[in-house]
Amino acid sequence: MIVTTTEKLKKREPVEWALDYIKESLAFLMDSEIDQNYKLEIIYTSGKDLALSYRDMIAKGTVGQEGLLIAVGLPAANLSVLRLLVKCTPCPAQQKINSIQKILFYYASNLRYIETFLAGMNTVPSSSTVSLPFIMETLKMARERGLNTGLLEMNKYPLLLCSLPYEEKAPACYLNSFHTVILFANDYSTFLKRHIILHEIGHILFNLxxxxxxxxxxxxxxxxxxxxxxxxxxxxxxxxxxxxxxxxxxxxxxxxxxxxxxxxxxxxxxxxxxxxxxxxxxxxxxxxxxxx
Incomplete structure (x- = not known):
């Protein structure tokens, strides 16, 4: 069973919490003795729980701009893992177009992808987190040069830009399937930090x-x-x-x-x-x- 609920996320490091959630979910999916219809019921219930927590954190932990939402620090870490899990979790409507076997297969594949991504993340807190005022100022500069941030929505789904309090080998990434930009803490120059943010947004402009x-x-x-x-x-x-x-x-x-x-x-x-x-x-x- 999946015992790592979203309630426990409030008391734990987000990435470690997400990895435990994924591990339990995959074990549950791979258990051949559990009926597939029951598996779907549990997945849908868990997905609803994830979505409710995500919506609550979006309302409390983000700053909105036209076309995107911005979160920094621990709230960003919470939101990023929830965003990934919510977007990969199937909903009941998918049964109208796909078989149960296909839904479970793709769900397991998505969970493994997220697991690999999160497992490579260094969760030691850093003091070099890219700040909210810095991100806002960078976006203001870009708008003055012709960037329309309203275009950053995908199917009316705003871009989520998360500045995490962790350092990584790569300073940032854009996860296309989840329409999420992840910024990692770094000690680069002011110009390079701005360039990193806009480079990731550049991927979205390319896709338009x-x-x-x-x-x-x-x-x-x-x-x-x-x-x-x-x-x-x-x-x-x-x-x-x-x-x-x-x-x-x-x-x-x-x-x-x-x-x-x-x-x-x-x-x-x-x-x-x-x-x-x-x-x-x-x-x-x-x-x-x-x-x-």
């Missing part, structure tokens, strides 16, 4: 490229310029790797464009690739097209 005709056209033009500027050795012929490389390149390009005034102010050398006149204009055109 197919929204409508104008953004498609503007994006194709932007990519054509990037391919001309990049050496052949950097453009892999394998489709999946090529797309991933381009996504990272575009996320970096968007972040650097949005921070260009800050770069000039701090006298930071800019990349010749990013700030040739045509590329800068192409990014501006793409951001404008997303608002059309």
């Amino acid at each position: 490229r197919k929204n409508h005709f104008k953004s498609k056209k503007a994006f194709v033009y932007l990519i054509s310029l990037l391919e001309k500027k990049c050496s052949d050795s950097k453009i892999t012929s394998l489709h999946n790797y090529r797309k991933k490389f381009m996504e990272e390149l575009c996320a970096d390009l968007f972040a650097t464009y949005l921070l260009y005034p800050e770069m000039k102010k701090e006298n930071i050398d800019s990349s010749q690739l990013v700030f040739c006149e045509k590329l800068s204009a192409a990014v501006r055109l793409y951001l404008h097209s997303l608002n059309s």
